[in-house]
Amino acid sequence: MLTGFVCQLHYQGGGSLLCTTSEDSWQVPFARAPPEVRVGHSVTFSLAEGANLAVNLDVVQDKAATSSAPASPISKQSCRKLRRSITRFYNADLEERLQMIEAAEHLLGDLLNAVELDGDAICKLLCRCGWLHPPGSRAG
Numbered sequence: 001m002l003t004g005f006v007c008q009l010h011y012q013g014g015g016s017l018l019c020t021t022s023e024d025s026w027q028v029p030f031a032r033a034p035p036e037v038r039v040g041h042s043v044t045f046s047l048a049e050g051a052n053l054a055v056n057l058d059v060v061q062d063k064a065a066t067s068s069a070p071a072s073p074i075s076k077q078s079c080r081k082l083r084r085s086i087t088r089f090y091n092a093d094l095e096e097r098l099q100m101i102e103a104a105e106h107l108l109g110d111l112l113n114a115v116e117l118d119g120d121a122i123c124k125l126l127c128r129c130g131w132l133h134p135p136g137s138r139a140g
C-alpha cells in the first residue's frame with residue numbers, strides 16, 4: 001500500500017493525491033473515495049492495473065486523531081471564527097460593512113501585487129471574509 005495526502009477533491013467524487021518519497025513527489029488522480037475523505041487527510045491506496053489511478057483509498061487514523069482531537073483538518077474553532085465573521089458583518093451598519101469590504105479589497109490587492117503570489121494568504125483572507133456570497137442567498 002502506498003500513502004499520500006489528499007490535495008484536491010472534485011464535486012463528482014474524484015480528486016488528486018500528493019505522494020512523496022525522499023527522492024521526489026508526484027500527483028495521482030482518483031475516481032472515488034470514502035465520504036469521510038477531506039483535503040489534507042493522509043490516505044493509503046493502491047494503483048489500478050495498467051493505469052495511473054489511485055484506488056481503494058482509506059483514511060489513515062493515527063493515535064492522536066482517535067483520541068480527543070478531531071480527525072478533520074477543519075477544526076470547530078475555524079467554523080466558529082467563520083460564523084463570528086459572518087455575524088459581525090451582518091450586525092454592522094452600512095458604513096462599517098463598507099469599511100470591512102474596503103479593508104478586504106485593500107489586503108487582496110496587496111496580496112495579488114506581491115512579487116511572489118501567496119495562495120495560503122489569499123485563502124486565509126477568503127476564510128476571514130465569510131460574509132462574501134452571492135446576493136439574495138441569505139435568508140432573512
